[in-house]
Amino acid sequence: MERAVEAGRELLGPDEILRVEDLRVWFPLRRGIIDIITGKPRRYVRAVDGISFTVKKKEVFCLVGESGCGKTTTGKAIIRLVPIVGGHIYFRPNRSVLEDLWGHGAEVLEGGVVDIAALPETAIKPLRRSVQMIYQDPYGSLNPRFTIEQTLEEPLIIHGLGFTREERVELVARILEAVRLVPPEDFMGRYPHQLSGGQRQRVAIARAMILNPELVVADEPVSMLDVSIRAEILELLMDLRERLGVSYIFITHDLAVARYICDRIAVMYLGKIVELGDARRVIEHPYHPYTQALIAAIPEPDPENRKKMRNIRIKGEVPSAVNIPPGCRFHPRCVAFDEKRSELEAYCPRREPPFEEVEKGHYVSCWLYSR
Amino acid sequence: MPLLEVRDLKTYFFTLAGVVKAVDGVSFTLDHGEVLGLAGESGSGKSTIAYSIMNLVPPPGKIVSGSIILDGVDVAKLSESELRSKIRWRKVSMVFQGAMNALTPVYTIGYQIAEPLIQHLGMTKREAMERAAELLEMVGLHRSMLNRYPHELSGGQKQRVVIAMALALEPPLVIADEPTTALDVVVQAQILNLLKKLKREKNMSIILISHDLSVIAELADKVGIMYAGKLVEIGTAEQIFNNPQHPYTRLLLKSIPRLRGPVDKLEYIPGTPPDLRRPPPGCRFYPRCPMRMDVCNEEEPPIIEVEKGHYVACWLHAKR
Numbered sequence: 001m002e003r004a005v006e007a008g009r010e011l012l013g014p015d016e017i018l019r020v021e022d023l024r025v026w027f028p029l030r031r032g033i034i035d036i037i038t039g040k041p042r043r044y045v046r047a048v049d050g051i052s053f054t055v056k057k058k059e060v061f062c063l064v065g066e067s068g069c070g071k072t073t074t075g076k077a078i079i080r081l082v083p084i085v086g087g088h089i090y091f092r093p094n095r096s097v098l099e100d101l102w103g104h105g106a107e108v109l110e111g112g113v114v115d116i117a118a119l120p121e122t123a124i125k126p127l128r129r130s131v132q133m134i135y136q137d138p139y140g141s142l143n144p145r146f147t148i149e150q151t152l153e154e155p156l157i158i159h160g161l162g163f164t165r166e167e168r169v170e171l172v173a174r175i176l177e178a179v180r181l182v183p184p185e186d187f188m189g190r191y192p193h194q195l196s197g198g199q200r201q202r203v204a205i206a207r208a209m210i211l212n213p214e215l216v217v218a219d220e221p222v223s224m225l226d227v228s229i230r231a232e233i234l235e236l237l238m239d240l241r242e243r244l245g246v247s248y249i250f251i252t253h254d255l256a257v258a259r260y261i262c263d264r265i266a267v268m269y270l271g272k273i274v275e276l277g278d279a280r281r282v283i284e285h286p287y288h289p290y291t292q293a294l295i296a297a298i299p300e301p302d303p304e305n306r307k308k309m310r311n312i313r314i315k316g317e318v319p320s321a322v323n324i325p326p327g328c329r330f331h332p333r334c335v336a337f338d339e340k341r342s343e344l345e346a347y348c349p350r351r352e353p354p355f356e357e358v359e360k361g362h363y364v365s366c367w368l369y370s371r
Numbered sequence: 372m373p374l375l376e377v378r379d380l381k382t383y384f385f386t387l388a389g390v391v392k393a394v395d396g397v398s399f400t401l402d403h404g405e406v407l408g409l410a411g412e413s414g415s416g417k418s419t420i421a422y423s424i425m426n427l428v429p430p431p432g433k434i435v436s437g438s439i440i441l442d443g444v445d446v447a448k449l450s451e452s453e454l455r456s457k458i459r460w461r462k463v464s465m466v467f468q469g470a471m472n473a474l475t476p477v478y479t480i481g482y483q484i485a486e487p488l489i490q491h492l493g494m495t496k497r498e499a500m501e502r503a504a505e506l507l508e509m510v511g512l513h514r515s516m517l518n519r520y521p522h523e524l525s526g527g528q529k530q531r532v533v534i535a536m537a538l539a540l541e542p543p544l545v546i547a548d549e550p551t552t553a554l555d556v557v558v559q560a561q562i563l564n565l566l567k568k569l570k571r572e573k574n575m576s577i578i579l580i581s582h583d584l585s586v587i588a589e590l591a592d593k594v595g596i597m598y599a600g601k602l603v604e605i606g607t608a609e610q611i612f613n614n615p616q617h618p619y620t621r622l623l624l625k626s627i628p629r630l631r632g633p634v635d636k637l638e639y640i641p642g643t644p645p646d647l648r649r650p651p652p653g654c655r656f657y658p659r660c661p662m663r664m665d666v667c668n669e670e671e672p673p674i675i676e677v678e679k680g681h682y683v684a685c686w687l688h689a690k691r
Contacts, residue, residue: 066555196643226412227582228626231637253555256628260637283630297560298630299585303608306406306590309567310560317525 011090011113017215017247018055018078023048023087023117025070025077029322045321047073049271050087052355055215058241060248062258062279065268066294068318071251074268075217078249079131080116080124089116093130094214100126129159132208136220138200142192148203149188152176155211171210178243179206179236198229202236209240219251234261255298259283264361267291270329271321273355277362287364289313289336328353328367336368347371372443373400374543374576375424380437380447382416382423389648393419393432395600401593403543404574408591408608410584410623412644415597417580418468421546423447424578425465426454442543460487464537468549471529474521480507480532481517487539506535510565527558534565538573546578551586563589584627588612596620599644599655606681616683618662654686662687 026044048070063071106123135141152172162168176184179202222230262279275288293314313335331348347367355365384391394416409417439446485499504514510531551559594611596604604617625638642659654667
């Protein structure tokens, strides 16, 4: 969509914190001995296959899609947990992290911006102070042998924040209060198994927040929790955004949750963003046939629903990310394509649709709207 | 006569750390062709009810008291061999949670569906395979799937196979325990459509267990809300969704993010469910209830019929 470099514009606008440009994350498949002998080319799982978006300061930017669409891989790429094949991730950290990154061999671009995708291995540790992640499963993401205090003190020790133990304990107590695990003394000595799922997720949030990051990637942070406490965790995340000024990349499969907390939504399908725009607008007025099907499929607590069949306009199953269909990658499942086959035959199966603005700030990648 | 009548069912788990009262005095009935949705948080005892109806409660769990009358027979009193020959598969079958793992990886799909037909109906292998093919087609899969192995199928396809298995002997009651929980929304909607179609065509009774009230609303005629081993409210889907009476049900409904309509503030229920080894003396929701009164902590609330077929266990409705 926006090509910053060519246009000679700034890499990041003043209100932006992150710009992802044509990001690609491919995982190589193992080749058999016969493949190597016959010289077959290496094949890849194209988990993320050229996506672009920006995140504004204090924004909640949502990546939505079904399992396997590449939303988690995108999140992991932004904190450099997976090898990046191509593209750029421009990010503007605060002054002290920037100096630290520079000291560790990172190239600093115009306007105090770094390209996360191009950071040398040595600079990844200082990056973590600015970009953190919250994982889906609070049962798996906490070390069962660490007390809550040890879990929260660890990042401080690693990053050399808080010079004395007293100082660190003070910081731990303060973050526990911020995530409303009060009084903090009651929780510091406990182990994860002594906490409920919601409390564990608060600890995981505290661990991400204790370094005062500017951007937090929250990967399905409420989907493992009971419905009755989800709203509490979402409210906490929004409260921390206000208080700490953090931006979120919120990854979820649940569009209803996205509607409540997200400013903008990007809908992903098979490694691409198919639609991007204001959260409520995308949900109320989706353009892309895939987004439309996704929204039509979501159940709601209305007993009238049982009297009718749901009309889901989508065929077949998600293809493998190894053999991505040519042209628009959604066309083999697209009902709209079938209905207007004669018109669309020359487009959908042949060429990838461009990512175009259909109304202000609302982008769609579909041949129905850009011929 | 109802198809199923559960009366004062108590299923406890005798663990080393104490007796966990997972299901503690639950009663309900289910008619032919009716779908009952059981909703509740994790650990509320909804799956334990399902296992009790199959009389398959895993040790150290045991049905302590109560009766489960299915088609005139008390399932809780039958021996293992009687259960196998008369009840399971024939009268009631179950679609287990995490159906992906309910299939054995070493047999073909066809063989796994055919096995109960051979065992229970004495069909020959050829007959059973033919019937298995019909069952696959009924759940929307191609008969060529017969020769496939589970790893060759997607999650949604496996879920369809497990549903086909549950229907093999056409039991009057099917229990579906979180049948769509691990699936993507599109596949979930397809599976729910399939269950709707089967219910209509076969006049099957279904007990649908889910933590997700939206999924329950897609299918259930009657809804029961579980909390900490108790059924706190039960009624028709309209009564529960449009006129909930128990404070827990009300909060639960307000905590669901909705896709349409105004974006109201989401509610949540502070605190956690009680430890079922030492439940509170009175109402089990007392510690988290915004409407609590003194009596709630002293005595268990009686079950009151607030309107026809709508029962609530709450002191707000009981006259003392």
